[in-house]
Amino acid sequence: xxxxxxxxxxxxxxxxxxxxxxxxxxxxxxxxxxxxxxxxxxxxxxxxxxxxxxxxxxxxxxxxxxxxxxxxxxxxxxxxxxxxxxxxxxxxxxxxxxxxxxxxxxxxxxxxxxxxxxxxxxxxxxxxxxxxxxxxxxxxxxxxxxxxxxxxxxxxxxxxxxxxxxxxxxxxxxxxxxxxxxxxxxxxxxxxxxxxxxxxxxxxxxxxxxxxxxxxxxxxxxxxxxxxxxxxxxxxxxxxxxxxxxxxxxxxxxxxxxxxxxxxxxxxxxxxxxxxxxxxxx
Amino acid sequence: xxxxxxxxxxxxxxxxxxxxxxxxxxxxxxxxxxxxxxxxxxxxxxxxxxxxxxxxxxxxxxxxxxxxxxxxxxxxxxxxxxxxxxxxxxxxxxxxxxxxxxxxxxxxxxxxxx
Numbered sequence: 318x319x320x321x322x323x324x325x326x327x328x329x330x331x332x333x334x335x336x337x338x339x340x341x342x343x344x345x346x347x348x349x350x351x352x353x354x355x356x357x358x359x360x361x362x363x364x365x366x367x368x369x370x371x372x373x374x375x376x377x378x379x380x381x382x383x384x385x386x387x388x389x390x391x392x393x394x395x396x397x398x399x400x401x402x403x404x405x406x407x408x409x410x411x412x413x414x415x416x417x418x419x420x421x422x423x424x425x426x427x428x429x430x431x432x433x434x435x436x437x438x439x440x441x442x443x444x445x446x447x448x449x450x451x452x453x454x455x456x457x458x459x460x461x462x463x464x465x466x467x468x469x470x471x472x473x474x475x476x477x478x479x480x481x482x483x484x485x486x487x488x489x490x491x492x493x494x495x496x497x498x499x500x501x502x503x504x505x506x507x508x509x510x511x512x513x514x515x516x517x518x519x520x521x522x523x524x525x526x527x528x529x530x531x532x533x534x535x536x537x538x539x540x541x542x543x544x545x546x547x548x549x550x551x552x553x554x555x556x557x558x559x560x561x562x563x564x565x566x567x568x569x570x571x572x573x574x575x576x577x578x579x580x581x582x583x584x585x586x587x588x589x590x591x592x593x594x595x596x597x598x599x
Numbered sequence: 600x601x602x603x604x605x606x607x608x609x610x611x612x613x614x615x616x617x618x619x620x621x622x623x624x625x626x627x628x629x630x631x632x633x634x635x636x637x638x639x640x641x642x643x644x645x646x647x648x649x650x651x652x653x654x655x656x657x658x659x660x661x662x663x664x665x666x667x668x669x670x671x672x673x674x675x676x677x678x679x680x681x682x683x684x685x686x687x688x689x690x691x692x693x694x695x696x697x698x699x700x701x702x703x704x705x706x707x708x709x710x711x712x713x
Contacts, residue, residue: 364621467665570685
């Protein structure tokens with residue numbers, strides 16, 4: 318019987334090698350956090366644009382982990398930057414992984430084995446039990462990439478995650494990844510959460526390290542952007558965000574570029590040339 | 600968002616005005632798929648008055664394109680303004696859709712499939 322597997326569960330399964338070892342993947346926690354948001358979007362619990370998570374349906378997803386975030390998002394009740402929710406999920410990543418693993422164990426997809434290493438510590442292995450289902454996902458995604466068909470969103474988000482996490486090797490050989498590089502990139506960017514993760518990855522990673530160093534008071538790019546917006550509104554005598562110049566409007570493509578600029582340069586001491594659409598440091 | 604429908608020479612012309620987002624994507628999806636179930640497979644969506652589209656809106660448009668394409672139909676977009684065009688370009692959706700600068704050109708092209 319085919320089981321219903323969520324995007325975070327699929328991504329977790331893809332991160333396990335044939336020995337049941339979890340791959341040591343760069344920024345995997347961020348990818349897993351993104352996968353949770355993508356699943357919520359697929360289930361119409363949230364909507365997104367380039368920068369924001371917007372609450373949609375407040376419904377039960379039959380998955381306790383996802384239900385927790387549906388509840389959290391709807392308790393806040395207003396749109397928040399994607400990175401806000403990425404950070405929130407990252408702060409709870411221990412529980413998140415435990416929940417994903419126990420969900421997969423309950424579905425009979427994996428088992429958990431403790432392996433004693435050099436008598437010093439135990440590492441865990443997660444041998445996959447229902448390999449046929451994992452193989453089916455792999456075949457489906459590969460067929461999508463190798464063809465020019467219009468994608469289903471559930472498949473597209475997987476492509477987006479493996480592309481932006483630079484783990485295409487879990488599904489493609491190096492030759493295949495090179496041959497289909499354009500198609501993979503084209504599909505990957507169709508998921509806006511994936512794009513937000515990619516463009517924020519260095520910013521998120523930096524700010525995660527900064528937050529670890531400085532505690533939760535460290536400003537991230539979104540908070541800096543909020544500060545800039547507040548200052549400009551006061552300068553320009555604007556009350557409504559929708560009347561701000563487009564480069565200061567979160568959720569627009571230009572606003573997205575502004576956020577990227579802030580994340581890269583870690584400053585709001587800059588201005589924007591509306592004719593040339595260039596940013597310049599002051 | 601306000602969506603009006605006209606039937607012009609065998610093509611369903613959908614005019615979208617306002618925002619296509621969490622408040623109305625479901626209604627739009629229902630209306631479009633009702634048309635598809637009635638056998639209508641040629642569509643032009645006039646996005647000239649669309650101010651904003653979220654990912655759920657993009658998903659509905661893509662689902663509609665996939666559904667009509669599977670039955671050899673067409674779902675073209677027309678008159679995208681600069682902001683909406685930028686959304687389509689940055690997200691890569693422009694690679695899947697036929698996009699025309701104005702409604703008349705789009706209608707002429709899609710009509711020719713009739």
